[in-house]
Amino acid sequence: MYWYGWTATTLIGSAVLGLIATMLPENVTKKIPLALVWIVPVVSVPILIYALRFFWRWE
């Protein structure tokens, strides 16, 4: 059941990070590329696959 905890942790963490991001000055936020919104999830997939390497076996 750790998935519930994983979900709650990520939602709380992302909410806190989002609040902090709203406090950043505009000249800083303008420099953050919007493409990171979809690039980060795509990049996270290979990391997740590696983290789940326990399941990629043939026995």
Next chain:
Amino acid sequence: MGLVPDFLLDYISVSTYWTILMIVHGLLAVTLLGALTHQAMSVLMPVGQGVGASAAGSSIGIVTRFRAVQGAGYAAAVCVLWVVTFIFGAWIYTKYRMYVRIPIEAQGFWKTQGVFELKEHLATIGLGLLPVYWLFWKDARNPEYTSARKWLTVVLAAMVWFMFLVGHIVNNVRGFGSRPQRRTQDRRRGHLRSYPRRRSAPLRLFARLRRRSSTRSARCRTGRCLPTTRARTGSIYSGRLRYETRGRQCTGTAGPRPR
């Protein structure tokens, strides 16, 4: 009241209750899949203004009509459907964790289990992406968001397709139609296997025929049948089943029946 409301159990069984939840989860997933696929197609292959206006006409192909939708109109529906589907998935996850995952692990379907783990992670990541997705589509005319909105929609659509297919696979492995099993000890693997696999119908037929044939042969070899006993032999190796029931003498070699 736990995960199953008590008053419902006066009318339906526990199994029916979870089945209904599973079906609702699946229907919501299908709706979400359709909405996001429409939206992704509309941003990947947008149609021209004139084509979009006449897309309802019969002269336009089905693919053009499929992608000639106003993507912004799907954004709120996608957000709501994702959240509701997620809630239903999290609800039936309790049942899955005990009655599906454990047998899957016990049978050694590790890769099936692994892709389902990945599906869980992607569902949560997608849930976290919904606010920015909604923001991008809310201000759909802002050219600054065009590229990010397009690719974020495509990524979400790919996630939903993956999750949908993986859900189907897991349902095929251990879902509807799974018969109740008894606990048996898998001596070959050295660990407890709670749910042994059932052999396919042709294998069961073959085993039944072989068992019947060997029993009859053993009976004849021991001479326990009369010389006039008619034998029935069957072979599935020759491509068809042969039955010989007339004029066939006992082929036993153990001599006459002991008196």
